[in-house]
Amino acid sequence: MDIRKLEIPSQVNLLSDRIRSREQVSLDADDMALEDDELDDEEDQKESGLEASDGSFEKQKFSREQREHNRAMNVKRKRDFVCLEKVNGEMVNILEGLELHTEVLNAAEQQKIVDKVYELQEKGRKGELKRAFTPQGKGRSAIQFGCCFNYRTSKDGKPSGILRDETVDPLPFLFKEIIRRLVKWHVLPPACVPDCCVVNIYDEGDCIPPHVDNRDFLRPFCTVSFLSECNILFGSNLKVEETGEYSGGSYSLPLPVGSVLVLNGNGADVAKHCIPEVPTKRISITFRKMDESKRPLWFTPEPDLHGLQPLPYEPIIWLL
Known part of the structure; x- marks a missing residue:
């Protein structure tokens, strides 16, 4: 009517x-x-x-x-990554455990998440978020939710890892919706539901140096990519040269927009990884689950993330 x-x-x-x-x-x-x-x-x-x-x-x-x-059935999944390197005298597949899931988020969903990230970035600039920062020089802006994390030992002597006595903002509702999808769509296992994340906002030329993610976080963890495709570089001997360039990389993997890269096994613990200078603006959200013994003292698990289970179907593994 x-x-x-x-x-x-x-x-x-x-x-x-x-x-x-x-x-x-x-x-x-x-x-x-x-x-x-x-x-x-x-x-x-x-x-x-x-x-x-x-x-x-x-x-x-x-x-x-x-x-x-x-839609979940149409997600493309690649798990057969191979890159052999000599580690401690033995040839090892440093990418064992790595997974790439594409077509997880459609264009409309990606835009909704990007808009939310820009809103959060503006709140950070206004001092309305507890843990938002922009490093000096090449790097990227970052916003942390769920826990406060030191990437390296700070000037005041605080070690790298989760800072248990510092508070941050809880996971935004929309980010919890992403987590629910990742578990329901067989991207992350129900035994490792993320309870924290970091949002990385790259401008042209920004990067992340070679590293292995801190063991305060359980495996697997994952990174979701937005705005533009970029490459992630893997290698057990990755390092930064005096020129600022990265050397020792053995495998370069493109990360399509809307895709989810899951890091586990050797792909998380043997191979270092880095993001070389990005050619254009990019956003990523890395979701992790904290080791319970490392959680902040104030932390309370999100009740709406409890008991998540995958949809009852067998995902198709694509050999690409």
Whole structure:
């Protein structure tokens, strides 16, 4: 019915009440669940892969659960990475345990997350976040949620790792939606649900030096990529030369936008990794689970991340 044709006040009031009721129970635009994006009929049918023989899409409406299952089944997963290096006198596949999952986030979802990151970056500039910083020189802006983490021993003697007595902001709701998807879609195991993250915001020329992630964080952990594709470099002998260039890299892996790189096994603990200078603006979010004995003293687990389980299907592994 066209609202403009409603002339009876009681009908108008009833409609207004319904709208207000929906607004009260819904989340604001920035905190909408990823699965709650409404798709038009054509997009629903394209995602389902169902097309009528005459070229028109079938007039069938799929539930949110069906759409999610179809999209999860279409995620491409690569796990057969190989790069042999001599480590402690033995030839080792330094990429064992590495996984790349693509088409995890569509363009609309990526944009929603990027917009949220820019909003958080602005809050950080205003001093409204507890742990947001921009390092001097080549580097990247970073915002930490869930725990405060030292990348290296600080000038005041605090060691690298989780700082248990310092507070940070909790995970934003939208980031918890990403975590839920990663577990439900068989990207991360339910035994290692992330409880913290760091947002990295790169400008052109920014980078991350070679490192192995601190053992205060469990394995696996993962990095989600946004805005532009860049390469991540792996090597057991990666190092920074006096010129600032990286040497010793043995394997360069492109990270497509919307993809998730999972680091585990040798890929997390034997191979160092780095992000060379990026050619254009990039955003990444690295999700990790803290070792319980290393958690901040004030930390309380997120109740809505408890008991997550993957969808009941067997993912397809792509040999690319």
